[in-house]
Amino acid sequence: MDKGGSSVLSQDLWEEAITLFAGGVNSPVRAKVQPYPFYVRGGQGAYIFTEDGNAMVDFVLGYGPLFLGHNPPEVRRAIERQLERGWLFGTPSRAEVELARKIRVHIPSMEKMRFVNSGTEATMAAIRLARGYTGRTKILKFDGNYHGAHDYVLIDAGSAASEYGVPTSAGIPGEVSKTVSVCPYNDLTCASRVMSKEDHAAVIVEPVMGNMGVIPPKEGFLSGLREVSSNTGTLLILDEVITGFRLSLGGAQEVYGLRPDITTLGKIVGGGLPIGVVGGRRDLIDSFTPSGPVFNAGTFNAHPLTMAAGLAVLDQLEKGWPYRVAESAAKVFVEALEESLKLPHVVNRVLSMFQVFMGISEVVDAQSAKKADRSLYLKFHEALLREGVFVAPSQFEAIFTSAAHGSEVMEEVAHAIRKAVKSLA
Numbered sequence: 001m002d003k004g005g006s007s008v009l010s011q012d013l014w015e016e017a018i019t020l021f022a023g024g025v026n027s028p029v030r031a032k033v034q035p036y037p038f039y040v041r042g043g044q045g046a047y048i049f050t051e052d053g054n055a056m057v058d059f060v061l062g063y064g065p066l067f068l069g070h071n072p073p074e075v076r077r078a079i080e081r082q083l084e085r086g087w088l089f090g091t092p093s094r095a096e097v098e099l100a101r102k103i104r105v106h107i108p109s110m111e112k113m114r115f116v117n118s119g120t121e122a123t124m125a126a127i128r129l130a131r132g133y134t135g136r137t138k139i140l141k142f143d144g145n146y147h148g149a150h151d152y153v154l155i156d157a158g159s160a161a162s163e164y165g166v167p168t169s170a171g172i173p174g175e176v177s178k179t180v181s182v183c184p185y186n187d188l189t190c191a192s193r194v195m196s197k198e199d200h201a202a203v204i205v206e207p208v209m210g211n212m213g214v215i216p217p218k219e220g221f222l223s224g225l226r227e228v229s230s231n232t233g234t235l236l237i238l239d240e241v242i243t244g245f246r247l248s249l250g251g252a253q254e255v256y257g258l259r260p261d262i263t264t265l266g267k268i269v270g271g272g273l274p275i276g277v278v279g280g281r282r283d284l285i286d287s288f289t290p291s292g293p294v295f296n297a298g299t300f301n302a303h304p305l306t307m308a309a310g311l312a313v314l315d316q317l318e319k320g321w322p323y324r325v326a327e328s329a330a331k332v333f334v335e336a337l338e339e340s341l342k343l344p345h346v347v348n349r350v351l352s353m354f355q356v357f358m359g360i361s362e363v364v365d366a367q368s369a370k371k372a373d374r375s376l377y378l379k380f381h382e383a384l385l386r387e388g389v390f391v392a393p394s395q396f397e398a399i400f401t402s403a404a405h406g407s408e409v410m411e412e413v414a415h416a417i418r419k420a421v422k423s424l425a
């Protein structure tokens with residue numbers, strides 16, 4: 001891997017990019033790195049290498065997918081093998097059957113599934129499926145949960161939790177947002193009240209919130225949702241786009257002992273190539289076209305390159321060690337932080353995903369997360385960058401570890417964390 005810098009530096013690229021893209025980027029969080037984003041020319045293991053010739057230990061990992069780190073040889077070889085045979089046929093391929101078989105072994109609630117191309121597509125298809133199957137229109141979501149960039153889910157809570165949500169984006173028809181109820185995360189009373197009307201097609205939830213920093217579910221929250229949704233004919237959609245294959249081979253539903261009606265996956269299961277999966281009860285998934293009336297289609301669905309990459313990743317994850325390494329790395333990171341950070345703070349960690357909230361002692365939902373000192377978090381992010389460590393440039397993203405964050409790298413990182421924290425004082 002060429003780790004050297006190039007003659008075109010990040011600043012040059014950025015200056016051109018702002019003439020080409022809205023805000024200079026193709027996904028908004030990327031613009032948050034100050035004074036301009038660094039441009040990455042490659043990655044290897046736990047490291048990324050910038051156009052400016054810098055190496056950084058990466059805890060963003062493409063916002064979660066790269067559980068084996070950058071450029072793992074097994075995944076690269078699987079992609080290369082598929083590339084040699086060609087990469088798009090518009091017909092079924094063997095790899096899609098093999099990947100689905102593996103997914104079902106590890107996540108038995110996904111009796112059948114449909115491959116799509118992103119987490120956004122997966123949750124959109126899941127919600128349409130729930131509406132088509134139940135004949136109900138409304139859905140319930142939780143304040144601060146992110147399920148992608150489509151109209152059905154870009155709804156925030158406001159304070160009146162069980163009332164209709166407010167769109168988080170311009171351009172979403174009021175008619176659409178009125179179909180979405182919003183409750184605070186971890187508030188089972190609110191969720192039960194909304195579902196008791198028996199007019200909601202589905203409740204969609206992140207089993208561990210990973211889009212407001214990291215917020216774990218309170219004891220009884222997920223099982224309560226399962227019970228109330230079953231009792232009210234509301235389908236439970238577990239959005240495991242982040243947690244699927246990150247928390248364990250069986251995802252959050254294995255960790256928390258839950259059987260949702262529908263599961264959405266993305267990120268890790270595509271090995272870093274674009275993917276989404278919507279799966280669940282056989283009778284539900286059979287409602288998709290062509291066996292049922294709920295339309296879904298896609299030129300790139302079950303893309304052969306993605307299927308090959310996904311299979312190669314799962315082969316590695318099945319060996320177990322990637323989970324051990326990623327979790328130890330997360331522990332080392334958090335310990336170094338806890339040890340050096342003297343100001344009030346709380347770290348929420350679930351296995352290999354975590355986030356620190358400063359100036360506050362407890363974060364259980366979106367409203368409490370918003371009370372954290374976001375500008376101090378950004379200072380921490382910037383101080384870490386100066387020490388060669390890349391964590392998400394937003395308080396409301398998660399910090400992820402991978403199987404490539406071995407003990408040697410983490411020793412270096414622990415040292416960087418101590419230095420970065422000192423500079424905050």
Ligand SMILES: Cc1ncc(COP(=O)(O)O)c(C=O)c1O
Nearest residue numbers: 118119120146147148241242266
């Ligand atoms: C829980 C969750 N669901 C859905 C999505 C949307 O996935 P994508 O960005 O692949 O469209 C995300 C993205 O971060 C996510 O975190």
